[in-house]
Amino acid sequence: MAFRIHKILNNNAVVVLDNGQEKIVMGAGIAFQKRKNDIIPSAKIEKIFVMEEENEKFQELLRTLPEEHIQIAEEIISYAEGELKAPLNNHIHIALTDHLSFAIERLQQGYRIQNKLLNEIKVLYKKEYQIGLWAKQLIKERLGVDIPDDEAGHIALHIHTAKMDAVSMNKTLQQTTLIREMIEIIERELHIKIDEESISYQRLLTHLRFAINRIENNEMFHSMDSEMLELIKTKYQKEFKCAAKIAQYAKQEYNLEFPDSELAYITLHIQRLKEKN
Template sequence: MTLRIHKILNNNAVVVLDEGQEKIVMGPGIAFQKKKNDIIPRAKIEKIFVMEEENEKFQELLRTLPEEHIDIAEEIISYAERELQAPLNNHIHIALTDHLSFAIERIQQGYQIQNKLLNEIKVLYKKEYQIGLWAKQLIRERLGIDIPDDEVAHIALHIHTAKMDAASMNKTLQQTTLIREMIDFMKQTLRIHIDEESISYQRLVTHLRFALNRIENGELFHTMDPDMLALIQTKYEKEFACAVAMAEYAKKEYGIEFPVTELAYITLHIQRLTIK
């Protein structure tokens, strides 16, 4: 099947009409010295997209954003799909490209990029964060710009939410924010400093995520022997009271309810973090 250019977006992206449907075709130099109705060389085609709902927005991005930003975003997406061994939702081509270009411009203008969820993202989405670190190196090589780790975490979150089985960006942010707030609440209640690089911290964050997922999905929690539960409540009275207070915060602010056995497991994680 011959593909002819219907519209040129930039040097590396064109629109074709395939049986009346607009498709975006991308590849290095695919539109160089080309015009409407020219045939696209098959060897230059790297990606073909059908953006049913946001086709015009993607075309607008491809027309207006710097080509090097678009190329970097596409390389990150391709690398992520190879590393995760799974395709990402097509929306990532809009969301990540738009976000990344804006972030690069802000960094060039001297703005500080911050991400309060940096440590939680590093723990919860390790593979995606490693992909973000790869992206950091790519941006340094291509543009001579050092993006901060806070931006690496933003990239990781975009990649995570583009996975086919992942929750939406809003749900992911809400869950990650709740975990951050519960831990901040714990630190203030117990007046302790936590090494957020420690294994104990990472285990607590991971445990909270799995607990929240089980609540979200209506899954059963692990049971606990009543004597063991009573022992934990007595032996680690201060830590258990903290876990209860954290749970009350989650219920008040987010309508999420933790079962008492789950609070016992959270107590054990808190206890490990308080050991000097």
């Protein structure tokens, strides 16, 4: 299909009209030596976007951000879709591009980037974090900018949020923050420092994430017979008390309610964690 240029955003992005609808068309050098109403060669077209709600914002980013930042963001998104074998929500073209450009500029100005949720991200979003590390290497090769693993974690969160069935970035951050806070409660209550490389830690994090998802989606929990529940409460009193504190915190701060059977399963995870420490 042949398109005529309606608006030039940068060397690699233009706006076209298709039956009266604005579409953003991207491709390497697609607007080079072109002007309004010129026809775009179809061989130059790499991506076509229809941004229903955020069209103006995306156009503004494409006009104002450094082209190499936009190109890198698009490569990361394409790589992520290939690795995850799933399309990502269109909003990531705005969210990741904007975030990445700002992060690169801060690093170039000597600022440090920190991510308090990095350890949780590494475990909970393994595939996305590996994509973040790939992006780290790409940015180093293209721009000579060393981004820290903390930033690879931020990229991972953006990618996880952009999965077509994922929730909003705020929800992703809230869930990951709650899990971090739960771990801090366990360390404080049991006077231990958890080995974040251990399998027990990784299993606990994964269990907590699925438990939180079940509560948020009103899904059924695995049942546990009353005798087993009482046995766990009696045998692992400290650990059950710790699990109860976690549940109390989740209820007070996030309005999430854990059933007793789930507290028993969390207790067993905490016990394994304690043994390994």
